[in-house]
Amino acid sequence: MLVRKIFLPLAGIIAVIALITDVAVTNLLTKKAELSNVYKVAKLSDEDRMPYEIGIFGPSIARNAYYGDSLGEHYYNYSMENAGLIINELMLNMEADKPKQTPIIIDFHFRLMEEDTTGSSINIRTYLPFVRKDKRVKRFLEANDRYRPHQSIPGGRYFGVHTSYLKDYLAEVYQPRKLYHKGGVFNREAPGQEEFDRQIEFRRERGEKPFTRSMEGSKVYERLFRENPDRLFLLVGSPRHYSVLEMLPNYEEMKAWGAEMQAKYDNVRVILFEAEYPDRYFKDTGHLSLEGARVFSGQMRETLKALGLYYTGEEKDPVWPPKSDRIAVVKLQADS
Amino acid sequence: MLFNSFEFLLFLPATVVLYYLLPWRWRWLMLLFASYLFYASWDAKYLLLILVTTVTTYFAGGQMARQKDKKAKEPWLWFSLLVNLGLLFYFKYANFTLDSIQQVVDLFGLKVHAPELKVLLPVGISFYTFQSLSYTLDIYFGRSKHEKHFGIYALYVAFFPQLVMGPIERSNKLLPQLKKEHHLEYDRFVQGLCKIAYGFFKKLVVADRLKLYVDEVHFTGMTGVDGPLAVDGVAAFIGAFFFAIQMYCDFSGYSDIAIGSARLMGVELMENFKKPFLARNISDFWVRWHISLTTWFMDYLFVPMGGYTPKLSRTAVNLIVVAMVTGIWHGAGWTFVIAFGFMGLLMVARVVWIMRVERWLKAKGYASNLPSVPSWVQIIALFTTFSLSTTYIRAESIQAAHILLGKIFRPDQWILSTQSIVLKNGQFEFALCLMAVFMLFASYLLPFNLKFGRYSLAFLTGTFAVIYFFGYDGSTDFFYFQF
Numbered sequence: 001m002l003v004r005k006i007f008l009p010l011a012g013i014i015a016v017i018a019l020i021t022d023v024a025v026t027n028l029l030t031k032k033a034e035l036s037n038v039y040k041v042a043k044l045s046d047e048d049r050m051p052y053e054i055g056i057f058g059p060s061i062a063r064n065a066y067y068g069d070s071l072g073e074h075y076y077n078y079s080m081e082n083a084g085l086i087i088n089e090l091m092l093n094m095e096a097d098k099p100k101q102t103p104i105i106i107d108f109h110f111r112l113m114e115e116d117t118t119g120s121s122i123n124i125r126t127y128l129p130f131v132r133k134d135k136r137v138k139r140f141l142e143a144n145d146r147y148r149p150h151q152s153i154p155g156g157r158y159f160g161v162h163t164s165y166l167k168d169y170l171a172e173v174y175q176p177r178k179l180y181h182k183g184g185v186f187n188r189e190a191p192g193q194e195e196f197d198r199q200i201e202f203r204r205e206r207g208e209k210p211f212t213r214s215m216e217g218s219k220v221y222e223r224l225f226r227e228n229p230d231r232l233f234l235l236v237g238s239p240r241h242y243s244v245l246e247m248l249p250n251y252e253e254m255k256a257w258g259a260e261m262q263a264k265y266d267n268v269r270v271i272l273f274e275a276e277y278p279d280r281y282f283k284d285t286g287h288l289s290l291e292g293a294r295v296f297s298g299q300m301r302e303t304l305k306a307l308g309l310y311y312t313g314e315e316k317d318p319v320w321p322p323k324s325d326r327i328a329v330v331k332l333q334a335d336s
Numbered sequence: 337m338l339f340n341s342f343e344f345l346l347f348l349p350a351t352v353v354l355y356y357l358l359p360w361r362w363r364w365l366m367l368l369f370a371s372y373l374f375y376a377s378w379d380a381k382y383l384l385l386i387l388v389t390t391v392t393t394y395f396a397g398g399q400m401a402r403q404k405d406k407k408a409k410e411p412w413l414w415f416s417l418l419v420n421l422g423l424l425f426y427f428k429y430a431n432f433t434l435d436s437i438q439q440v441v442d443l444f445g446l447k448v449h450a451p452e453l454k455v456l457l458p459v460g461i462s463f464y465t466f467q468s469l470s471y472t473l474d475i476y477f478g479r480s481k482h483e484k485h486f487g488i489y490a491l492y493v494a495f496f497p498q499l500v501m502g503p504i505e506r507s508n509k510l511l512p513q514l515k516k517e518h519h520l521e522y523d524r525f526v527q528g529l530c531k532i533a534y535g536f537f538k539k540l541v542v543a544d545r546l547k548l549y550v551d552e553v554h555f556t557g558m559t560g561v562d563g564p565l566a567v568d569g570v571a572a573f574i575g576a577f578f579f580a581i582q583m584y585c586d587f588s589g590y591s592d593i594a595i596g597s598a599r600l601m602g603v604e605l606m607e608n609f610k611k612p613f614l615a616r617n618i619s620d621f622w623v624r625w626h627i628s629l630t631t632w633f634m635d636y637l638f639v640p641m642g643g644y645t646p647k648l649s650r651t652a653v654n655l656i657v658v659a660m661v662t663g664i665w666h667g668a669g670w671t672f673v674i675a676f677g678f679m680g681l682l683m684v685a686r687v688v689w690i691m692r693v694e695r696w697l698k699a700k701g702y703a704s705n706l707p708s709v710p711s712w713v714q715i716i717a718l719f720t721t722f723s724l725s726t727t728y729i730r731a732e733s734i735q736a737a738h739i740l741l742g743k744i745f746r747p748d749q750w751i752l753s754t755q756s757i758v759l760k761n762g763q764f765e766f767a768l769c770l771m772a773v774f775m776l777f778a779s780y781l782l783p784f785n786l787k788f789g790r791y792s793l794a795f796l797t798g799t800f801a802v803i804y805f806f807g808y809d810g811s812t813d814f815f816y817f818q819f
Contacts, residue, residue: 002525006792006793010797013797013800014800017801017804021804160809162806171762171764202565202566206557
């Protein structure tokens, strides 16, 4: 009686609900929400797409800094929030595995090598649709203790994150204050001065995490540079608010690591942008606003051209200019 | 193996099927093996601790059972208490004690460094220690008889549904049930499933969702108090409410799953929570919250100390001591002592009101003229007070709790903007938190025993759908595991 009256009907209903939802989430929510990180991983794991594309990788700072169209037609921002070492490693290797010759831009951020041993910065919903399709994704989740067996079961894999997909989707549809453009997310408005001052005060009170150079982190990036000699890696330090730089205790150490990489590998170039931008170019003390991103991306394009490092992505055999002994540190001013 | 893990979803049905397939005489052995397997999934070496607790309490119980004179029983009672409370102290409180000594030493400017012991807190040690101690205490007080079957007793200590987070059962209630032959009963089984489903709803839909907001408020970050420094009074206030509900749903959700799982095998465990947020005063609250622990302390500490006595000061001391011990049972930290000490003070205030103020008012004839406070006002007032006091339980330090409470009680720290209310996770997540709270209180309208008769399938399906769509990633630890 238990089987006939409870278990069978319950299992049937559960199976139907779960499978219909799985199809709906996969086809409607994850593929439509271009702003979401799921969309970025899907784009990146598709080897045949975008042969000319130049990918930009980094954390949310980078997501807010690089405005695709101001850089060029084929630039795409793959940056994700909280992307430190572990996420960068996955994303960069996915990009490097592609049969392409386009440069790869890595936002040179002081948390570039920050290790997250608990994997807590991994937003699981970003990777779920690919657990069965892409072994690299499954290995990545397993290595960071985020893989659970139900993630391989159709109908069960999205358990616990349905609302997150819906949130991404709704954010794209109903978010008038933000602009989503080629992987970048930009705030149309800067906050008021009062809010800004509050954030600066908080940052000063809290201090800033130092640049963390780790053996493991260094190894990850060095392996990437070494194993992909045909790809140019541009380590670009995007503009930081002055309150960040004044609190960063070891900016010079960060520069030194960049210089070491540039000296050691022929396919690495480092460009640090130090900007004296007004507060209205920032959405908060950590991220550029839409206006700031447009200005910076335009200035970056001109700088790259001047350094001979600007590529459209369509070059058949890209030629890299000779290396300089020193990394490029470029001072930027507000656009008049 | 967490209840909300994939492994448990396989483990529980397999155990239940085996339980009913096996002949009655072998069931205890299978359940004991399953219970040890369940516990070993965290750390097999800590099984040794359970065995030590089992053997010492059983042995002490046996020795006491042979003595007729209470005086002659005492050495064995002390033996059991010393060994088991000693283990509990070493694993749970040794570092806390050393830390506290270090702080005192630092105050005097002495250059002495207390060592730090490298011990991990074994899961559920507070729960199974108290459950096994109740066995020896009951034999000492003559309330229970010694169990002759060591295997059944070992199962009593380790019975997997309530091993790591209770309810803390009493031997005279659980032991007979473990010995009895249970047959599969349709109604009881379905009721067990409903209880499990409701427990998962509380954990995955409510507790884990609210945890996102609460964690943001209490975020430690670089300074150790990044969250408390960054949030405004309004978020700190909402965070206090959300944490109280999170803690309740986390713990009572676990209890519901434990009760439901045991019920599938015909075993009835005691209810641990009875809608505590409908309590109208602090005494009423403690009759509804973590009942198995409250009654444990009531029976084995409060009453032996003298309980409620005509002497007000004595009663007050008893209440405060029990409250502080309850606090320290929950966690090795001063924040717990403060939170529960405050609740003890509320209990004292209530006793003073009843024993002195109310009597005086009656004697003077004022009592009938006083306006009665509506129930809903009492409920809200108690819920608010309780929520604010739990800030200490969740806070990483006393300093963090003070920052948050300071913001709550200072009107200039209240900024009523959308951003300051919804925090970083945004409006959508906040709306989901509110919806979870609404669903929880709406579920208070369901029959308490979760007996739905022919509507059971509808309840199970509906609950599953809610969990499936609105549940948050089910890999979060239960908050009470740290106790």
